[in-house]
Amino acid sequence: MFIQFEDEVKSVLKRAFEITGFRFSDLSLEESEHADLATSAAFRLGAACGKSPISIAREVRDAIRLDDSELIGRVEVAGPYINFFVSEKYFSRTVERIHAEGVDFGSVTGTGGKKVIVEHTSANPNGPLHVGHIRNSIIGDTLARILRRCGWDVEVQYYVNDMGRQIAVVAWAFEHFELDSSMKSDHAIADMYQRANQLLEEDEERWKEVNELMQRVEGGDELVLKQFSRVVEPAMDGIRETLKRLNIDHDVFISESSFVTSGDVFKIVEDLKRTGRVRVDDGAFVVDLKDLGIEKSLVLQRRDGTTLYTTRDLAYHRWKAEQCDWMIDVLGSDHKLVSRQLRLVLDLIGVKQPDIVIFEFVSLPEGSMSTRKGVFISADELLDEIKKHALEEVSTRRPDTSPEFKERVAEIVGRAAIRYDIIKVSADKAMVFNWREALDFEKQGAPFIQYAHARACSILRRARGDGEEDDLGSADPTLLTGESERELIKKMAYLPKAIERAGQDLKPHILAAYARELAESFNQFYRDSPVLNAEEDLRRARLMLVDAARTTLAITLETLGMEAPEEM
RNA sequence: GGGCGUGUGGCCUAGUGGAUAUGGCGGCAGCCUCCUAAGCUGUAGGUCAGGGGUUCGAAUCCCUUCACGCCCGCCA
Structure with a gap:
């Protein structure tokens, strides 16, 4: 009902400005402790036409007609402020309306089913969600619920990073350790991840084996992908269970590797080459963004022909963009630069840009969290x-x-x-x-x-x-x-x-x-x-x-x- | 070094151009013969990080200094 009251105030105020001949560009409506709504527009009008704000406020107040409004009770001038107060009817109408609409009160319906895809959480499946990840989940889920009430057809997605280096490390570790089946599956994966990292630290040579897995998976090697899924699946099962306990639900889980196997990533590279912005740097393809305000150019394809996380993310966003009217990504502050680059590059190939909601990190009193070191609160x-x-x-x-x-x-x-x-x-x-x-x-x-x-x-x-x-x-x-x-x-x-x-x-x-x-x-x-x-x-x-x-x-x-x- | 963000009573926090700066936690003082006291009331506590500027008006905008966080990989 406040919104209706606000609309009435806007309308009577606009009309009063017209009557008095003041040029308004901005009603300057604000919520105030002195009134239900107030405007300080008289200050600016005063400066513009050389009259005192107080006299302008009075003049406008005198021109206000409340004939058509039922939610505005009275209008008062307090110095240069014009204060609006709700009417008696405002109260009874509010209660009646809530009684009539029930749980639909405050919901916008019938907006033509415009669709928004909210991507949130998307944590790497190499361990359980910790208290930092769930800030992402909770912000994303709450936003999804809010937008649903705002009339959007909301779809929530989890982008599963199923081919990252962390996953390769665990996949490699499967050759050396047994998964501890007494633990919840995502915790068991984290445990393996930590042990693998220790082993790799002791013997740097072993990285070669991990790197080979990486190369093969980026080339779309089905066999290695299957090996990776032995890591990803239990981790995701555990993550899903945790999300459920938090009352959080995703509609779609889409894996990063699917954009490699479908060939979409390579199409992205080809399309970007056609924009004339891609240059070859030591055998790798990079996009130059200097003139767009970003010094750091974005690498699309390595010297060895494989793509990078960001390239796959571009393909993911193009795929997503085709299915909706609006995209929202919830990301940690470490993604600030990358997400700016992503937006710019998407724009270059004519894909609409997502809105990025950035949240700052959650840390522990003793410092930042690390799945690798096992320093986190799950x-x-x-x-x-x-x-x-x-x-x-x-x-x-x-x-x-x-x-x-x-x-x-x-x-x-x-x-x-x-x-x-x-x-x-x-x-x-x-x-x-x-x-x-x-x-x-x-x-x-x-x-x-x-x-x-x-x-x-x-x-x-x-x-x-x-x-x-x-x-x-x-x-x-x-x-x-x-x-x-x-x-x-x-x-x-x-x-x-x-x-x-x-x-x-x-x-x-x-x-x-x-x-x-x-x-x-x-x-x-x-x-x-x-x-x-x-x-x-x-x-x-x-x-x-x-x-x-x-x-x-x-x-x-x-x-x-x-x-x-x-x-x- | 550069970019982005943050800095508000002892601690956490709202407010990004408008009227005496919002709440919580903690402190102190009160309230259950009465619909659940996981509640309510009162009170103390502030150079809005420091300095300069713009404006009728600044926590909010500009400049600058300081502190903290994140980023600046052919990682994800």
Whole structure:
């Protein structure tokens, strides 16, 4: 409903500018603590036409006609600011609308099925996901959910790097070690990877054998590819299992090698040669990007005729581009330069460019993580540990409940807590993983939001138990005039805007902050406004509000990839 | 050395041109005969890394210095 209010403000303001004859280029609308929406346009208009901003603000205010608007209640001038406030109707309409639309509130539907492919995680299958990888997964998955709500037909892809050097190392190690079958498969692969690296360090000569595998696989040698898949498959099985525990799902897993066997990589090289930008450097083909602002030229094909990771990535993107209207890649900050190169080169051959969402690294207090050295905290370990803590929490808080209940709550609270801690922080901020903080359930994180939802459900459950409130249709939301009722409704009305902003800016942390504020508003309402003991009409109106809050919290949680428990 | 990014109370963090800088954690002081206290209320705590500039107005833009991270492979 906030978006509709904003539209009305834009329209009346535009008209007022026309009437007063001010040339506007920018309405300068901003959310403000002093109003529901405000504009500081008078400052700029004042500078442009030599009048005082204050008098301009008054003039514009006087020209504003609210005849056609029902969501704007009043307009006030405060110095040079013009402040807009929502109307009475805004509140009742919001509650009614959420009641009518249910879980579709805040969803844009029927946009013609424009398709976006979100690529995320795409971690090398040489070990389990660690706490750095899952920042990628969680950002990507949350974005996918947000864009789905924004009306996009979203497909999520995992690009499987099944022919990298790391994979070759493990494939080579298969000739020397047994896979430890007592471990989860991806952990067993990592273990083998580490042992192989030790062996290679001790005897540098052995690299020759690994390099031979690399050469053969880059030439598309089916036999070696099969050997590689003995590594990739168990690793991917383990990774998929971890992702599932995080409530993350991919639609398509596409392997890097498929672009070699299909010949697509070589077509890319040929097409680029035709652009006249490719030069031969010591037998290798490279693309010069100096005039496009990048000193470092991009190597497409080695002297020996094989291609590189980036070349295959180009082929992958061309293939992807043909299937969608928009591409988004979620990548770690180490890919900043490469992804810029990728975008430029794609443009050279007329392929649309992906939007790249870059996130900064997650490190450990003692330094950066390394699968090779075995220095990392795996996502599985974190999930197990947090579930253990969640189980302790639920056991002390709800000692009377069944073991199954405790188990289920611990699982959904645990994974949500992990997701929230990661998604709440802006992607361009480096993070240091901290066990104490990760396992802290007291702070305002996911459990706080889930708890608000459970509280709402609890009230509704009791009301239903009283045998009355199944028809909230007859409730009168205009009775909801209390301060904290109003604040809560305003927050609920903002949900579609929060989702829209997060989607437009590709910044999922915006939604995380919103979720926390929404839960806070509900908790304040919960404190101030007794529902079940209220007088009959008010009771029914408040039940309708609680129901709308429950819906809004559930939508928000779902979009963040977190379960909304009815009880916890 | 060059490029990109980050720097906000003890710790973490929101805010990238607008009104007294947002929250959390931790601290201190309170609130359960009442819908789940995984909750609520109050309070202390700030040279928005330093300096200079632009602007009616700067955490936000420009210049500069410093600190930290990532990148600068015919690796992936």
